[in-house]
Amino acid sequence: MERRKFLGLGLVAVALVPASLSAFDFRKDKPDTWKAKKVDEAIKALYGDIKPEESGLTINVPKIASNGGAIPVGMKSDVQLKSLALFQDANPEAAVAAFTIPADVKTVNYMTKIKMAKSGEITLVGEGTDGKFYKVSKKLDVALGGCEG
Amino acid sequence: MANMKIKAKVKGDTLKCKVQMKHDMITYNIAKKKGVDANFITYVTGKIGDRIVFEASTSQFLSKNPIIKFEAPSEGVKKGDELTMYWKDLSGKEVTEAKKVKGLK
Numbered sequence A: 001m002e003r004r005k006f007l008g009l010g011l012v013a014v015a016l017v018p019a020s021l022s023a024f025d026f027r028k029d030k031p032d033t034w035k036a037k038k039v040d041e042a043i044k045a046l047y048g049d050i051k052p053e054e055s056g057l058t059i060n061v062p063k064i065a066s067n068g069g070a071i072p073v074g075m076k077s078d079v080q081l082k083s084l085a086l087f088q089d090a091n092p093e094a095a096v097a098a099f100t101i102p103a104d105v106k107t108v109n110y111m112t113k114i115k116m117a118k119s120g121e122i123t124l125v126g127e128g129t130d131g132k133f134y135k136v137s138k139k140l141d142v143a144l145g146g147c148e149g
Numbered sequence B: 001m002a003n004m005k006i007k008a009k010v011k012g013d014t015l016k017c018k019v020q021m022k023h024d025m026i027t028y029n030i031a032k033k034k035g036v037d038a039n040f041i042t043y044v045t046g047k048i049g050d051r052i053v054f055e056a057s058t059s060q061f062l063s064k065n066p067i068i069k070f071e072a073p074s075e076g077v078k079k080g081d082e083l084t085m086y087w088k089d090l091s092g093k094e095v096t097e098a099k100k101v102k103g104l105k
Helices: A039-047 B028-034
Strands: A057-060 A071-077 A081-088 A095-100 A109-114 A120-128 A133-142 B004-011 B014-021 B041-048 B051-058 B067-073 B082-089 B094-100
Touching: A039 A081, A039 A095, A039 A120, A057 A120, A057 A133, A071 A081, A071 A120, A071 A133, A081 A109, A095 A109, B004 B082, B004 B094, B014 B041, B014 B051, B014 B082, B051 B067
Parallel strands: none
Antiparallel strands: A057 A071, A071 A109, A081 A095, A081 A120, A095 B051, A109 B067, A120 A133, B004 B014, B014 B067, B041 B051, B041 B082, B082 B094
């Protein structure tokens, strides 16, 4: 792994709208989400003007990430969800990933690894099958910025 | 060449999957510095037969060679079934790979 490659913060990236194939592809349906610089704007672009409840979801991250190039982020829900979106505020754009939850998945248990340029806050927003929105945020420290955004 | 490492296992009523995708995940900033095109995985699905067990739209901020773990109900998964993972990146490259689900008698 050439971690050096990831070091340092570069210039703000120019966002492009990528082409896509699937009807479920958030990149095609909600292109603004991926260009939003702030978490709030990204959430608004994805779900509209919502008032999420601060419950139902859990984020599992290390308190201090030694390597910002690969921070494991565990995502869990106690409620049944239609979709789930992951944001952070340390990189030039806020959105990291949006998951479409299959209808037969009762409680979500996902994990992925993300890049963060510096310490920041990770936000998870879920759209429940009951029509409500759920949200959770967690701060974490990044010891070594691993992402150029 | 293997573009993915896939592990899928049924444990009780849960299907546990772990996938590592081989991809550089070049963000726009790295691309600018190095003078190459940004390229990262934008869309991932996991299927068993026709049933979608995982679907995600992803951005440049997943780590290099991103790992995804997910769980789905194991109901209906039979011995010999395969987990088919598919991803697509910004350059339009598409990769599909399948692996047999373990843990079934």
